Amino acid sequence: MAKGRGNRHQGKRSSTVVLVLSMLLMLTIVLLLLLGLGILSLPIGFNEDSLPIGDRIKLKRLTIDIKDEGEGLGERREQWTEVLSWEPRAFLYHNFLSKEECEYLINLARPHMVKSTVVDSKTGKSKDSRVRTSSGMFLRRGRDKVIRDIEKRIADYTFIPAEHGEGLQVLHYEVGQKYEPHYDYFLDEFNTKNGGQRIATILMYLSDVEEGGETIFPSAKGNFSSAPNLSECGKRGLAVKPKMGDALLFWSMRPDASLDPSSLHGGCPVIKGNKWSSTKWMHVGEYKV
Numbered sequence: 001m002a003k004g005r006g007n008r009h010q011g012k013r014s015s016t017v018v019l020v021l022s023m024l025l026m027l028t029i030v031l032l033l034l035l036g037l038g039i040l041s042l043p044i045g046f047n048e049d050s051l052p053i054g055d056r057i058k059l060k061r062l063t064i065d066i067k068d069e070g071e072g073l074g075e076r077r078e079q080w081t082e083v084l085s086w087e088p089r090a091f092l093y094h095n096f097l098s099k100e101e102c103e104y105l106i107n108l109a110r111p112h113m114v115k116s117t118v119v120d121s122k123t124g125k126s127k128d129s130r131v132r133t134s135s136g137m138f139l140r141r142g143r144d145k146v147i148r149d150i151e152k153r154i155a156d157y158t159f160i161p162a163e164h165g166e167g168l169q170v171l172h173y174e175v176g177q178k179y180e181p182h183y184d185y186f187l188d189e190f191n192t193k194n195g196g197q198r199i200a201t202i203l204m205y206l207s208d209v210e211e212g213g214e215t216i217f218p219s220a221k222g223n224f225s226s227a228p229n230l231s232e233c234g235k236r237g238l239a240v241k242p243k244m245g246d247a248l249l250f251w252s253m254r255p256d257a258s259l260d261p262s263s264l265h266g267g268c269p270v271i272k273g274n275k276w277s278s279t280k281w282m283h284v285g286e287y288k289v
Contacts, residue, residue, distance in 0.1 A: 071149045071152070071153075072098060072101065072149050072150075072153070073098060073100045073101045073104055073146050073149070074098035074099060074100025074101060075098055076095045076096075076097070076098045076245070077095045077245070078094070078095060079093065079094060079095045079096065080093075080094050081093050082094065084238060084240065084248075085217065085221070085238055086221075087220060087221035087260075087262045088217065088220065088250050088251060088252075088260050088262045088263040089250065089251040089254075089260075090217065090220075090238070090248065090249070090250040090251075091248075091249045092240060092246060092247070092248055092249075093157065093247040093248075093249065094243075094245075094246055095245045095246065096153070096157075096204060096245060096246060097150070097204055097206070097244075097245045097247065098245065099244065099245065101146065101245075102205075102206040102207065102244050102245060102276070103206075104146055105139075105168070105170055105206055105276075106276050108139065108170075109136075109137050109170035109172075110172075112137045113136060113137050113170075113172055114136070115135055116133070116134045116135055116136045116171065116179075133173075133177040133178055133179075134171050134172060134173045134177050134178075134179060134267070135172050136169055136170060136171040136172065137169070137170055138166075138167045138168070138170075139168040139170065140167050140289065141165065141166070141167040141168075141289050147168060150168070151165065151168075151280075154280060154282075157202075157247075157249070158200060158202065158249060158282065160199070160200065160282045161286070163286045163287065164195060164199075164282050164283050164284070164285065164286055164287055165281065165282045165283070165287060166280060166281045166282075166287055166289070167280075167289060168278050168280050169278065169279045169280070170206070170276070170277075170278045171275075171276070171277050171278070171279065172274065172275070172276055173213060173267065173270045173274070173275035173276075173277075174274060175269075175270050175271065175272065175273075176270065177269065177270055177275075178233075178266070178267055178268060178269040178270070179266050181216070181218055181264050181266035182264070182265070182266060183252065183259075183261075183263060183264060184198050184201045184252045184263065184265075185197055185198050185252040185253065185260075185263070186198065194287055194288055195283030195284070195285045195286060195287035195288070196283050196284040197252075197253065197259075197283065198252050198281045198282065199251065199253045199282055199283060199284045200249065200250065200251045200252060200253070200281075200282045201249070201250055201252065201279060201280070201281055201282070202247055202248070202249045202279070202280050202282070203215060203248040203249075203250075203277055203278075203279050204246070204247045204248075204277060204278045204279070204280075205242040205243055205244060205245065205246050205247070205248075205275075205276075206244060206276035206277055206278055207242065207244050207273075207274060207275060207277075208242060208273070209241070209242045209270060209272075209273045209274070209275045210271075210272040210273035211229070211270075211271040211272035212231040212233070212234070212268050212270045212271030212272065213241075213242050213267065213269070213270040213271075213275040214227075214230060214231060214233065214234035214239040214240060214241055214267075214268045215239065215240040215242070215248060215265060215266075215267060215268075216236060216237050216238070216239050216240075216265065216266050216267075216268055217237050217238040217250075217262070217263070217264065217265050218236055218237035218264060218265075218266070219237070219261060219262045219263075219264040220237055220238035221262055227239060229241075231268055231271055233268035233269060234268050239268070242275055242277065250263055251263065253284075257284075
C-alpha cells in the first residue's frame, strides 16, 4: 500500500513539472514573437542610469490635428504644442491659426478699433488706464462661420466649452505701446457673477513683431526664456515672442481651483513694427452674452 501511494505522489510531481515546463515554453515563444515584431526591445550597449536625467527623459513630439475636415479659413502649417511652464501652466500651440484667419480677424477689427480699457473691480465697467496703452475691439461670440470655427478649435484644444468663453478681443499695439503685468482672474465678486471666475486665457498672435512685444511671465517658477533677440523687458522672466498663427494658452487657476499668482503676465512694449493679437478669456461656467 505504501508503494502505491509513493507512485501516485511521483505521478503528481511529474505532472506539475510538465505543466511548469509547458508554461515556460509558451512564455518564451510569446517573448520571441514580441521581440520579432518590434513591440518589445532590450537595452543594449549602455547603462541608462549613468546618463544625466535630462538625457534619460525623452518626450516624443506628437502632432495632433484637431481641425475637422472642411473647417477653418486657409491651410495651416504643421501644428504641435510646446510646454512652456508648469507654474503657471502655459503652453504654446504652433500654427493654431492660418495666415488667412489672422488677416481675416485683423481686417474685421481694424475699422472699429478704440483705445483699450481695463475692468473696474468695483463697478465691473471699463475704464481708461495707463497700464494698457493698446487699441482694441470685441467680436461677438459666434459672429460668423470663421469665428465659430476658431472658437470650436479653442474649445477642442482647451476642453472648455465654447459657451464658457467671452467674445474674441482683437488688440493692436503700435511702437511704444504695452500692457503692464496683471492677472486675468478677478479678486471681487461683481465680475464673477457672469460665468464665475476666469479659468484660462488663450492669446493668439495675428502678426509677427520685428522687435519687442513679447508676452512676459515675470513670476514664472524656475523658467527662463532661451528665445533669441529678446528685448530688455522680455529678459525679465519667461517670455514668448509673437509669431503669426501661434496661440499661447495659460491657466489662471490651478487644478485644485485655487487662483494661481504665477499667472501674472504682461505685454512688453513694441520697439519696432506692429503687434496684432486676439484674446479669449474662458470662465468656469457658462458666460452669457
